[in-house]
Structures are given as C-alpha cells and as structure tokens.
Amino acid sequence: MSGHSKWHNIQVRKGKQDAKRAGAFTALSRAITAAAREGGGDINMNFKLRIAVERAKAVSMPKDNIQKAIDRGTGAGSGVALVAISYEAKGPGGMDIIVDCLTDNKNRTASEIKHIFTKNGGTVGAPGSVGWNFEQKGVVVINPKSKNQMPSQAQSSNDQTILKIMDIEGVADVEEDEDGIEIYTAPKELAMVSRALEEKDFKIEKAELVMSPKNTVKLEGEKAEQALKLLEALDDYDDTENVWTNLG
Known part of the structure; x- marks a missing residue:
C-alpha cells in the first residue's frame, strides 16, 4: 500500500506541476499573441514580442507553440481576420x-x-x-535581486536601483514587491523606457500595457x-x- 500511496502522491504532484506549467504556457501564449497583434510578428522590430518570446523560451515552451501564438496574433496561415x-x-x-x-x-x-x-x-x-x-498605463517589471545577497543587502541594492530608475525619462512611478520592481509609464512611453532600462543592463521580465483601477x-x-x-x-x-x- 505504501508503494501505491507514494506513486499516487507522485502522480498528484506531477499533475499539479503539469497543470501549473500548462497555465503558464496559456498566459505566455496570450502575451505573445497580443504583442504580435499590436506590433507585428518580427521580434527584431517588436520589443514586447521579443520579451514575451524570451519569457516563453525560459520555461521551455515548445517552438511550435510560440510560432502558433505569433501566427494567431498576425492572422498568418489561418486565413481568418482576428x-x-x-x-x-x-x-x-x-x-x-x-x-x-x-x-x-x-x-x-x-x-x-x-x-x-x-x-x-x-x-x-x-x-x-x-x-x-480604469486608466491605461505602461508597466515594466524587472527583478534585480541577487540570490547571494542577504535581505539587508538586497534592500539597500534595490533602493539604489529605484533611485537610478527614477532618473530615466518617461518613468512616472516605481513600486517594489516580492516579484521585483514595477516601473510605470504613460502608454506611449513604454517602449522608450524599456529600451532605456535595457541600455542600463536591466533584465526585463515583462513589459505590457495594463488597465489600472x-x-x-x-x-x-x-x-x-x-x-x-x-x-x-x-x-x-x-x-x-x-x-x-x-x-x-
């Protein structure tokens, strides 16, 4: 019975992990599709699409899934206007x-x-x-924390990072939470701020337009x-x- 129970627990855990992964793939597919619809399917010309694709690759999303999400956004291959x-x-x-x-x-x-x-x-x-x-805003998420830092060191580092970010033209507000640092912009300045962050060697986790209540x-x-x-x-x-x- 213990063997069966252990196998059952493994199955349950794997099922939860698979479900979580599938949910992540769904969310990433939507982000890719939305970015492709808004700015086209060329990742070299569409920075939001490039970031969304990089996030998808980071969690081992299959290339076919990524391409299908891009095609869905551009309408390529389907013959149907979305x-x-x-x-x-x-x-x-x-x-x-x-x-x-x-x-x-x-x-x-x-x-x-x-x-x-x-x-x-x-x-x-x-x-x-x-x-x-609701008000439309641009938001860029970065996570500058180092795994080797103590909490006090990480906080001091983040405080310095926030001050550096606030000097970037187009940044309207900066908020910090457990997931990283959120940088808010006017919708039209999202791309400009994202490029400025990349030029300062910040790793962008996400860049999107949101509806803020x-x-x-x-x-x-x-x-x-x-x-x-x-x-x-x-x-x-x-x-x-x-x-x-x-x-x-």
Missing part, C-alpha cells in the same frame, strides 16, 4: 471588470462572454459603463468565492486575452 474586442461588466459585489478578447467571430464571443457572466453572478454592460474607473473594492465570503469562480471561467475561455478588475 478582431480585438473588449467587454465591460459588473461582477459579484459590484466589482468592475474589463475583458479583452481576440476573436474570429464577434457574435459568438459576445454570446459566450454574456453566458459566462450570467452564470456566475455578473452582468455585461455598455461601453464606458465601468471603463471610466482608480477605485478598488474588497470582497469577502460568498461574494469573494463567486468572484473567483467568475474570474476563473473568464480566464479559461479560449478567446480571452486579459481580464482586468478593480479588486483591492
């Missing part, structure tokens, strides 16, 4: 949600998005119904559980590119 469309909605507890989709059939996607919201306690609204509560809400109990189910359903939907909320 259209970007966003939906604004209210979720459980009055939370604001924006869902960015990439689709070859707007009517199908609209119907299926509405079904997901209706099934999970939400309502799709008209354009502008919640968009006023102006006012946030906190949910608890049943409403929080309902919101989680809704967000998971939206994230699992094939046409979804990004889901933005004002959850605090």
